[in-house]
Amino acid sequence: MTDAKTRPAKGSPRKGSPGKGGSTSPRARIARAAGATAAVLVLATVGVGAWFYQRLDGNITTFSPEGIATSRPPAAVPVSGGGRPVNVLLLGSDSRLGGNDSLGGGAAGVGNSDTALLLHVYGDHKHAVAVSIPRDTLVTIPACKLPSGQWTTPRTGQMFNSAFSVGEYPQGNPACTQNTVEALTGLRVDHTVVVDFKGFAAMTDAVHGVDVCVPNDVDSFGIKLTKGRQTVSGQQALDYVRARHGFGDGSDIGRVKRQQAFLSSLIKKVQGQGFDLTTLLPLADAATKSLTVDPGLGTALKLADFAQSLRDIKLGDISFVTVPWQYQGERVALVHPDAEVLWQLLREDRTLDGHLTGQAGPAPVVPATPAAAPVTDSTPLVVLNGTRVGGLAKHAADALKAKGYQDITLGADTAVRRTTLISYPTAHQAAAQQLAQSFPGAELRADPDADSITVTLGRDYAPDGTAPTDAPSALTLPTAMPTGIAQNTRTADTDLCSDLSFG
Template identity: 50%
Template sequence: MAGSHKAGASSRRESGGSATPRRREKRSRARLAGITGLSVVVLAVAGGGWIYLKLNGDIKTFDDGGISADRPAATTNGSNVLIIGSDTRSGDNARYGHGEGDIGRSDTALLMHVYADQKHAVAVSIPRDSLVDIPPCKLPNGSWTKQQHNQMFNSAFEVGETVEGNPACTQNTVEKLTGLRVDHTMVMDFEGFSKMTEAVDGVEVCVPNNVYQGDLNPKLGHKGSLVFAKGEQKVSGQKALDYVRIRHGIGDGSDIGRIQRQQAFLSSLIKKVKGNGLDPTTLLPLANAAVKSMTVDPGLGSANKLISFAMSMKNIDLHNTKFVTLPWRYEGARVAVVKPEADALFAALRADRTVDGQDAAAKGASASPTPAAAASASAPAPASGKGISVAVYNGTVTKGLAGRVAESLKTAGFTVTGATTAATQDYTHTVIQYGPGDDAKARTLATHFPGALLRQAKAPGLNVVVGTQYKADDASSTPSAPASVPPSVADKARSADDNICSNLSYG
C-alpha cells in the first residue's frame, strides 16, 4: 500500500466532484499518527488533570462548524475521544522530516472509548489506509464536498488541503464508520510527541532485531550503520520517533505492521508517567510539551474543560487500559475493514462492554445483569405509532424481512409508506433515520427496535433500515444477545501492563 503495504503501491483513488486530495509523494519520515495524540491522554490516565490550570493560554481549538449534523445520537454509555496525529512539516515539525509541509496530514488515528464506570478504557487503532466512506465535509470556503466511497481513511484529514488539516472531516468519517458519537477530538504533531518523551526522561521499549539506517530510510541504498540494537532500551526525542516509525526492519514492511509496536510504546509511556509520580515537578514539563503542540475541539478548549476530561480517566489502572486494532485485511495495496467483526467491536463499545466482556455501563453493579434483565431495564415499552409515517428498508440478505417488519409496525399503529430493499445489505444494527423536527417520532419508533441507532438526516421523513440484529417474532421484536468484542479482536488486545517485548508487529 502506498506507504502502508509493500513499497510501490498504486496511487490513491479519486472521486469526481469531491475534494479528494491529489496523490503526493511518499513521506520519508515518521508516520506517527495517533501515537502523538494519544500521548496527551497519558496525562489523564496518570491522573494529572489539575496541571492544565497552568496551561490555559496554550490551548488551541479548531472550528467545529464542519462537524456533520447527521451524527449518531449522544449516549450515557461512556465517552469517545478521537486522537489524530498530524505530520505537517511546517514550523518546528520540519526538523523531523523532509516531506511536503504545506498540507496537514494524518496517518493512523485512534478512537479511545472511556467506559461509564471510569475504570476501563480501550483505544482502537484505525489503519491510515483503511478503505472507508468519507461523508460530506466542509471546505475552507464554506462549501461542502460530496460523499466519497471506498477512500483511504487518512485522506479525510486532507480535505481542503490546509496546513492545519481537517479534524472535523476525520471526526465525521469516524462517526460514520463506527456508529459512535465522538465527544471530543484532539490533534497533535511530531514536536509535541518528541518533547513529551524527553520530559519523562525517556521511555523503555523493546526491539525484536537489529535495525539499521537502511531500515529507517529504504532510499538510502545500503544497510548503513546500526540504529537500534536488539533488546530492551530507553528512547526519547528523535530516537523515540525513529522507534515508532520503523517499517522495513520489523514485521511485514508495512505501516499497519507497526501498529502493535506503537501500542506497546504508549503502554510503556503510561507506565513511566505513573512510575515517575504525580507531582508538579514531573507533570508540568510533560503537560507543557503536550498542550503546546495540541489542537482540540471547542468542547476541550479551556483548562477547566480539560480538567473534567482528564479526571474522567484518572482511576483507570494499567491492566484496564487496552489497545486493539480495527479488524482489517489487506486488499491489494490497501486495507479493507473486515465485517462483521468491525461492526461487532463498535456495537460492544456502544453498549459499554469491555474487551473482557464486562458491562461497564452498570455502575456499582456487583455483576452484569442477565440479557433479559438488561433489556427490560433499559428498553422502553413499544409505543403506539398512531399518526407516524415510516418507510421500511431491509438492510440484510434475509428475504421478506422488510415486509414482516412493515406488518409489525402497522399493527402498532404506524403508517408504512413503503417496504423495500436498502441500497446495501450489510447492516448489522438497525438504523433509524429522521429529518429535521422528527426526533420525537424517531424515539417513538425506536421503542420497537431495541439497540437501534438514531441518525439525523437533512431530508424530511422517517426511515428504518433493519439490520441483522433485529429478531422478529410475529408482531413483536426482541433484542439479540448482548454485544461483545469479537474473540478475533479481544484475543489480540494489549493491556498497558503487558510485557514490552510481546506482540510488537503484524506480519
C-alpha cells in the same frame, strides 16, 4: 480549519500566597491526577503560578466545530451505578508544516492522520479500551466541510487517513476524521485531540524518555535503531512509533503494535514518577503546545478536568485493540461481523469479552440493538425525498410499514438536504421521537400548523449514494470474545517485547 487561541500578553506573574497548609492541598490533588494536565488544575485552583496556567491555556489550539456533522450518533447516557462513558479520538498528524519537516522529513504540506486511536472510557471510569484504526483501512468518508463552506459528497472505498486531508486545510481536517469515525462505529466522539511531530518528541523529552523494545536492528530510510530494550526520547521515540520499513513486513499493522506498546510504556512511566511537579510542569507545557483539540477541551482547565476523571484507571485495566482486519490487496479491510461486534460492545459500554465492567461470570447473550417499540400513534406520515437518489421515499415508507406504520403518503421530491428532518404537530412530539429511532441523527422540528408528521429524507439516509438495504436482524453478542478481537488485543501491562511486529 484551526483557530489558534490568542496568547495572553506577557507580564509579571501574579502575586499571591497559598496560605497556611497550601503545600498539602496541591500535592493531594496531584496524587489523584491521571496525566500531565492535572498540574494545571492544581496551579489554577490554589492561585500559585497562575501565570503558568495562563501560559498553558494560551498554548492550546482549537479547531472549528462547524465541520462536525449535524447528523451524529446519540450521546452516551450514564450507566447504572456509574458515570457517563466518554469517547476520545486521538490523532497523530504527519503534517510537515510548522517546522515538523525537521523531524519527519519529506516535503512540507498538508498531512494525514497516520495514527488514530478511539479511546473508550467506560462509565465506571476505572476501565478503558483504545481501538487502533490502521491508516490504510478502507472506509466510507461521509460529507465533510471544505474551506469554501461547501460540503463534499460521501466517498466509499477510501483510505481512512485521507479524511484528515479533505479540503487541504493547513493544519488538517480533524472534524472530517471525527465524522468518519462516528459513521464507521455508531459511537459519538465526545472529544478529538491531534498531536504533531514536535509535540510528541517534546513530551517524550519531558518525561526523560520512554522504555521500548525494538524487535530487530533497523537501518533504513534514515532511521537507525538497535534491537532490544532501551529508553528513547525525541527523534528516536518518533522514529520508533512512525517507522514501517525495516520492521517485520513493513506494514502499518506492525507499526500499530509498536504504537500500542509505546503508549502503554508512556502511561506506566508517568504513573511511576508519582506526578512530581518538576516532571509534570514541563510535560504539561510540551503537551499543550502540541495539541489541536475540539472546543470542549479548549482550555488547560478543561484538559485538567478530563485528566482528573481518569485518575482511577490502573495500567492493567487499559486494553488496546486493533479493529478486526484483513488485507485487501495493499489495503486493509474490516472483518465482519467481528468489527460490528466490537462497535456494539463499546456502544453498550461492555468490555471486550462482553461483560459490564465489574461483572464476573459468563458474558450474557445480549441483542445488539433494542427491539423496536410498538407503534402507539396513528398520526398520518408523509415521506419526502430530499436526496438525489430515486425511489428513496418509497424505500423508507416500505421500511416503516414493516415496523407497523400504516397511514403513509409519499410526497413530491424536495430540495436536497444533508440531514433528515422530522417535522410534527406540537401535540405529537412523543410519536415523532419514537419515529426518530428509525432515522438516527434526524433533526426534530415542531410545526404547530401541521396535521401530519413529515419525514424529509436527507443524504445521511443514503450515505453511499444508493438506496440503503433493509436493516439487518439484531446482532447477538457472542458469549466469548470473537477471534478477530482476541487476536488483536493487548493490555497496557503486557511485556514490552511481546508481539511487536507483523509478518
